[in-house]
Amino acid sequence: MRSYISIEVRYAETDQMGVVHHSVYPVWFETARTRFSQEMGVPYQEMERMGLMLPVRELSVKYVAPAVYGGCVTVETRAVRLTPSRIVFRYRVLSGEKLLAEGETLHAWVGRDFRPINLRKAFPTVYEAAFKAVEAEA
Numbered sequence: 001m002r003s004y005i006s007i008e009v010r011y012a013e014t015d016q017m018g019v020v021h022h023s024v025y026p027v028w029f030e031t032a033r034t035r036f037s038q039e040m041g042v043p044y045q046e047m048e049r050m051g052l053m054l055p056v057r058e059l060s061v062k063y064v065a066p067a068v069y070g071g072c073v074t075v076e077t078r079a080v081r082l083t084p085s086r087i088v089f090r091y092r093v094l095s096g097e098k099l100l101a102e103g104e105t106l107h108a109w110v111g112r113d114f115r116p117i118n119l120r121k122a123f124p125t126v127y128e129a130a131f132k133a134v135e136a137e138a
Helices: 024-040 044-050 124-135
Strands: 002-008 056-063 072-082 086-095 098-108
Touching: 002 024, 024 044, 024 056, 024 072, 024 086, 024 098, 024 124, 072 124
Parallel strands: none
Antiparallel strands: 002 072, 056 098, 072 086, 086 098
16 A cells, blocks of 8 residues: 655755755654554554554655755655554655655554554554555555
8 A cells, every 4th residue: 555645845944045954854764653653544643542553663765855945745654564562654756757766664552651552462453454555555
């Protein structure tokens, strides 16, 4: 499964040169991941109400070309790896067909106490939805 979200580049996200600051891309990834979760059928808000959290364990970004003020970007998101304790998302930031950046985040499935959980056992419906999303990419 792939999810897409369009984001208008705001002035506050740019530096003095009108180029999007590198720190903005992880924020865009989070916005895109939230959309992915909704489209997967399990919105973040619902997961949190259930007591399920998904903190970031690792983040990587490769910058290819600058995004600039006044433009619009599309962030493509897909889940590429799932275990009962972790999930990996991959992102591509595009301006039209042009690749601007790509990245990846690794998340742990944890409870409210931030202790790791086995998602397949603790929340089987969420695991199944995530499994289907990853399987759609295989």
